[in-house]
Amino acid sequence: MTLFRYTFATLLAMTCISSVSAAPSGNKDAKPIDIQSVMIQRCASEMAAAKITDATSAQKVCKCTIDTQASNLKLGEFWQIQSAAMNGQNPEGIAALKRIEPQLERCRAGVKFNSPS
Numbered sequence: 001m002t003l004f005r006y007t008f009a010t011l012l013a014m015t016c017i018s019s020v021s022a023a024p025s026g027n028k029d030a031k032p033i034d035i036q037s038v039m040i041q042r043c044a045s046e047m048a049a050a051k052i053t054d055a056t057s058a059q060k061v062c063k064c065t066i067d068t069q070a071s072n073l074k075l076g077e078f079w080q081i082q083s084a085a086m087n088g089q090n091p092e093g094i095a096a097l098k099r100i101e102p103q104l105e106r107c108r109a110g111v112k113f114n115s116p117s
Contacts, residue, residue: 036067
């Protein structure tokens with residue numbers, strides 16, 4: 001796994017963990033929260049803010065990546081990958097990540113990424 005992909009995985013993991021907060025309790029007028037959409041928006045805004053890529057490309061990559069994870073990983077596999085990245089470990093050796101890596105590569109295809117600084 002390249003340094004960029006490892007850095008991207010770590011950023012995505014941090015975004016996934018930190019992007020969802022508890023809904024206010026007792027508010028009958030509160031709109032339902034779509035956690036997946038919240039994760040995509042947070043990922044895209046953090047990628048753009050970190051100047052990893054432009055906002056449009058960040059939205060495309062984050063949506064595709066999170067949709068791919070949601071459709072192809074069991075919940076335990078997802079948390080295993082996220083936990084490894086959050087703990088500063090390279091998740092490259094995790095079987096579930098290896099299994100979906102070709103799909104994740106397609107998510108990044110054609111997108112211009114800036115070099116990590």
